Amino acid sequence: MIYTLTLNPSLDYIIQLKSFQEGKVNLSESEHKLPGGKGINVSQVLKNLGHESVALGFLGGFTGDFIHKELLKKDIKCDFIQLKEDTRINVKMKNKNVETEINGNSPKIGEDKKEELFKQLEKLEKGDILVMAGSVPLSFESDIYEKILAALPEGVKVILDTKGKALESAVKAKPYLIKPNHHELEELFDVKIQNKNELIEYGQKLQKMGAKNVAISMAGDGAFLITEDAVYFGNVPKGVVINSVGAGDSMVGGFTAGIAEGLSIGDCFSRGIAAGSASAFSKNLCTLSEVENLINEIKIEKIN
Ligand SMILES: Nc1ncnc2c1ncn2[C@@H]1O[C@H](COP(=O)(O)OP(=O)(O)OP(=O)(O)O)[C@@H](O)[C@H]1O
Numbered sequence: 001m002i003y004t005l006t007l008n009p010s011l012d013y014i015i016q017l018k019s020f021q022e023g024k025v026n027l028s029e030s031e032h033k034l035p036g037g038k039g040i041n042v043s044q045v046l047k048n049l050g051h052e053s054v055a056l057g058f059l060g061g062f063t064g065d066f067i068h069k070e071l072l073k074k075d076i077k078c079d080f081i082q083l084k085e086d087t088r089i090n091v092k093m094k095n096k097n098v099e100t101e102i103n104g105n106s107p108k109i110g111e112d113k114k115e116e117l118f119k120q121l122e123k124l125e126k127g128d129i130l131v132m133a134g135s136v137p138l139s140f141e142s143d144i145y146e147k148i149l150a151a152l153p154e155g156v157k158v159i160l161d162t163k164g165k166a167l168e169s170a171v172k173a174k175p176y177l178i179k180p181n182h183h184e185l186e187e188l189f190d191v192k193i194q195n196k197n198e199l200i201e202y203g204q205k206l207q208k209m210g211a212k213n214v215a216i217s218m219a220g221d222g223a224f225l226i227t228e229d230a231v232y233f234g235n236v237p238k239g240v241v242i243n244s245v246g247a248g249d250s251m252v253g254g255f256t257a258g259i260a261e262g263l264s265i266g267d268c269f270s271r272g273i274a275a276g277s278a279s280a281f282s283k284n285l286c287t288l289s290e291v292e293n294l295i296n297e298i299k300i301e302k303i304n
């Protein structure tokens with residue numbers, strides 16, 4: 001089974017504006033609400049690509065109820081731990097082509113709820129895939145992903161998409177795949193990466209620190225995959241970006257679907273890029289046909 005873990009889900013409130021002036025009353029042109037949070041988006045993408053998953057994490061209050069109901073409507077299996085406080089609201093504002101995000105604070109999560117999560121994860125089995133994605137709630141220490149990795153039963157394949165200290169500590173516990181974007185890589189090592197060789201160098205540093213495979217996305221500029229034996233570059237297809245929120249999660253979802261189908265790592269990478277771009281080119285998260293329409297435009301090149 002595939003599990004996704006979203007420690008810090010969100011109700012994403014998407015607002016489209018014709019113009020925006022700071023300090024003024026601005027009228028929205030349209031708005032909609034979506035269940036959000038990186039692992040939850042991965043579960044939605046997996047569903048669209050024909051794969052079942054169980055969405056795990058913490059939900060609370062009316063925002064949590066909304067997310068739960070929306071996921072059940074999509075026939076996504078859920079096993080969330082209930083919190084008293086409301087799940088956060090993340091505002092995604094689109095003014096012409098400029099996307100601005102305001103992400104809310106996480107609700108409080110007690111020690112008992114954390115223990116409940118570890119109990120749930122104990123039940124995973126060899127051969128299961130666990131996708132852990134997103135920020136760490138304020139109630140948790142930044143090494144929570146490392147602790148989860150260390151506590152998991154043997155043989156669970158972990159895909160991790162997070163950043164900063166949470167990523168730095170978790171790589172030590174040897175996840176199967178991590179997916180930083182190039183900005184997150186710069187932030188982690190506190191450097192300005194000047195060219196592709198440097199990017200590969202820093203990706204390989206993460207590998208030396210423990211990550212088995214490192215996929216580095218660079219939005220419209222392609223992506224690198226560093227495996228144990230090789231470095232691959234994948235181009236991204238050309239298209240008009242409509243909504244980049246969730247593009248990274250879609251890449252993770254596409255890659256995970258490839259693993260579940262037993263594809264080669266290069267094909268998983270290509271599927272991930274197609275899914276990321278298909279989501280970027282549409283208002284919603286990618287569908288299977290959108291991914292299939294792009295897959296042949298992606299060429300994976302082994303560069304060393
Ligand atoms: N401008 C673009 N053109 C084509 N594809 C894109 C573009 N931007 C993003 N993508 C697709 O989405 C994938 C992930 O993009 P990106 O590097 O922005 O990840 P991210 O920063 O994790 O995403 P997110 O915006 O969800 O946080 C890319 O590898 C690509 O497949």
Ligand SMILES: O=P(O)(O)OC[C@@]1(O)O[C@H](CO)[C@@H](O)[C@@H]1O
Nearest residue numbers: 010036037038090134135245246
């Ligand atoms: O604060 P985090 O967990 O890093 O990111 C949360 C978030 O921005 O990520 C998703 C898009 O990737 C959105 O659904 C959600 O609002």
